[in-house]
Amino acid sequence: MPDKLCTTHTSTDGIAVLTIPGNRAASPGDLLGALQRQIAALSGKDEVKGLLLADSGSGFCRCHIEKSMSTHDAAALSGLGQQVMFRLEKSGMPCIAVIEGECTGLGLEVALACDFIVASRSASFGFPGIAAGLIPFCGGSQRLARLVGKSKAKELVYSGDLINAEEAHRIRLLNRLYDQGHALTQTEKLLTHICTRSPHAIRIGGEVVNTGYDIDMQAACMLERDAFALCFSSFDQREGMQAFLDKRAPQFKGE
Numbered sequence: 001m002p003d004k005l006c007t008t009h010t011s012t013d014g015i016a017v018l019t020i021p022g023n024r025a026a027s028p029g030d031l032l033g034a035l036q037r038q039i040a041a042l043s044g045k046d047e048v049k050g051l052l053l054a055d056s057g058s059g060f061c062r063c064h065i066e067k068s069m070s071t072h073d074a075a076a077l078s079g080l081g082q083q084v085m086f087r088l089e090k091s092g093m094p095c096i097a098v099i100e101g102e103c104t105g106l107g108l109e110v111a112l113a114c115d116f117i118v119a120s121r122s123a124s125f126g127f128p129g130i131a132a133g134l135i136p137f138c139g140g141s142q143r144l145a146r147l148v149g150k151s152k153a154k155e156l157v158y159s160g161d162l163i164n165a166e167e168a169h170r171i172r173l174l175n176r177l178y179d180q181g182h183a184l185t186q187t188e189k190l191l192t193h194i195c196t197r198s199p200h201a202i203r204i205g206g207e208v209v210n211t212g213y214d215i216d217m218q219a220a221c222m223l224e225r226d227a228f229a230l231c232f233s234s235f236d237q238r239e240g241m242q243a244f245l246d247k248r249a250p251q252f253k254g255e
Helices: 028-043 071-089 106-113 128-132 140-148 150-159 165-170 183-194 199-212 217-231 235-246
Strands: 007-010 015-019 050-054 095-099 102-104 116-120 124-126 176-178
Touching: 007 028, 015 028, 015 183, 028 071, 028 106, 050 183, 071 106, 095 106, 095 183, 102 106, 106 140, 116 165, 116 183, 124 165, 128 150, 140 150, 165 176, 176 183, 199 217, 199 235
Parallel strands: 015 050, 050 095, 095 116, 102 124, 116 176
Antiparallel strands: 007 015
């Protein structure tokens, strides 16, 4: 039943598109469970090189939180949500959220756990839960603050107001903005290009950025130093350098 909330197809270039429209009748637990299973299945496939999380144009990860939830159940739901977001964030493959319509609540939390977000001009973003006495619960408040700054994150969480794609792009919530109807095709091209690079270096680079962001500069630079040195023990580095010398396209293995 929960898996009906997500659909996946993979292109010949190894780009998996996971569509998560959800619906107002879906519970967040069901939606998170479906997402967790899809991420686990895709992470175990060698042919999948990159992941796009997309909406259906009518909403992204839409769901309904029960009003009568106990504090124990709420804590359990938050724990599950944060676990799934960390699993997505550490999937080891480049992951981009592509938003065409409304991206609010849980949907925005999922988008924030991706490497970055792109959208069409018809998209909107926000955390409207404050109107029901709620705040983000999957780590969204923390990821949002790290992306757009503490004061802007507070404004969005406190007000519950939705912002349009132009404003989201202005405050750097979005990396790229496309005309309506073009976001998915253009992002597939972008991710296909990214996936021609070394999977090993992408994986290490992502870990360095994520980990280094939350520690002091000196420690983060030491982390980068060690990760850079580690690149020289990989097949991908040797293949990349040799391909450059041979003036040919590299054949990376992610090793």
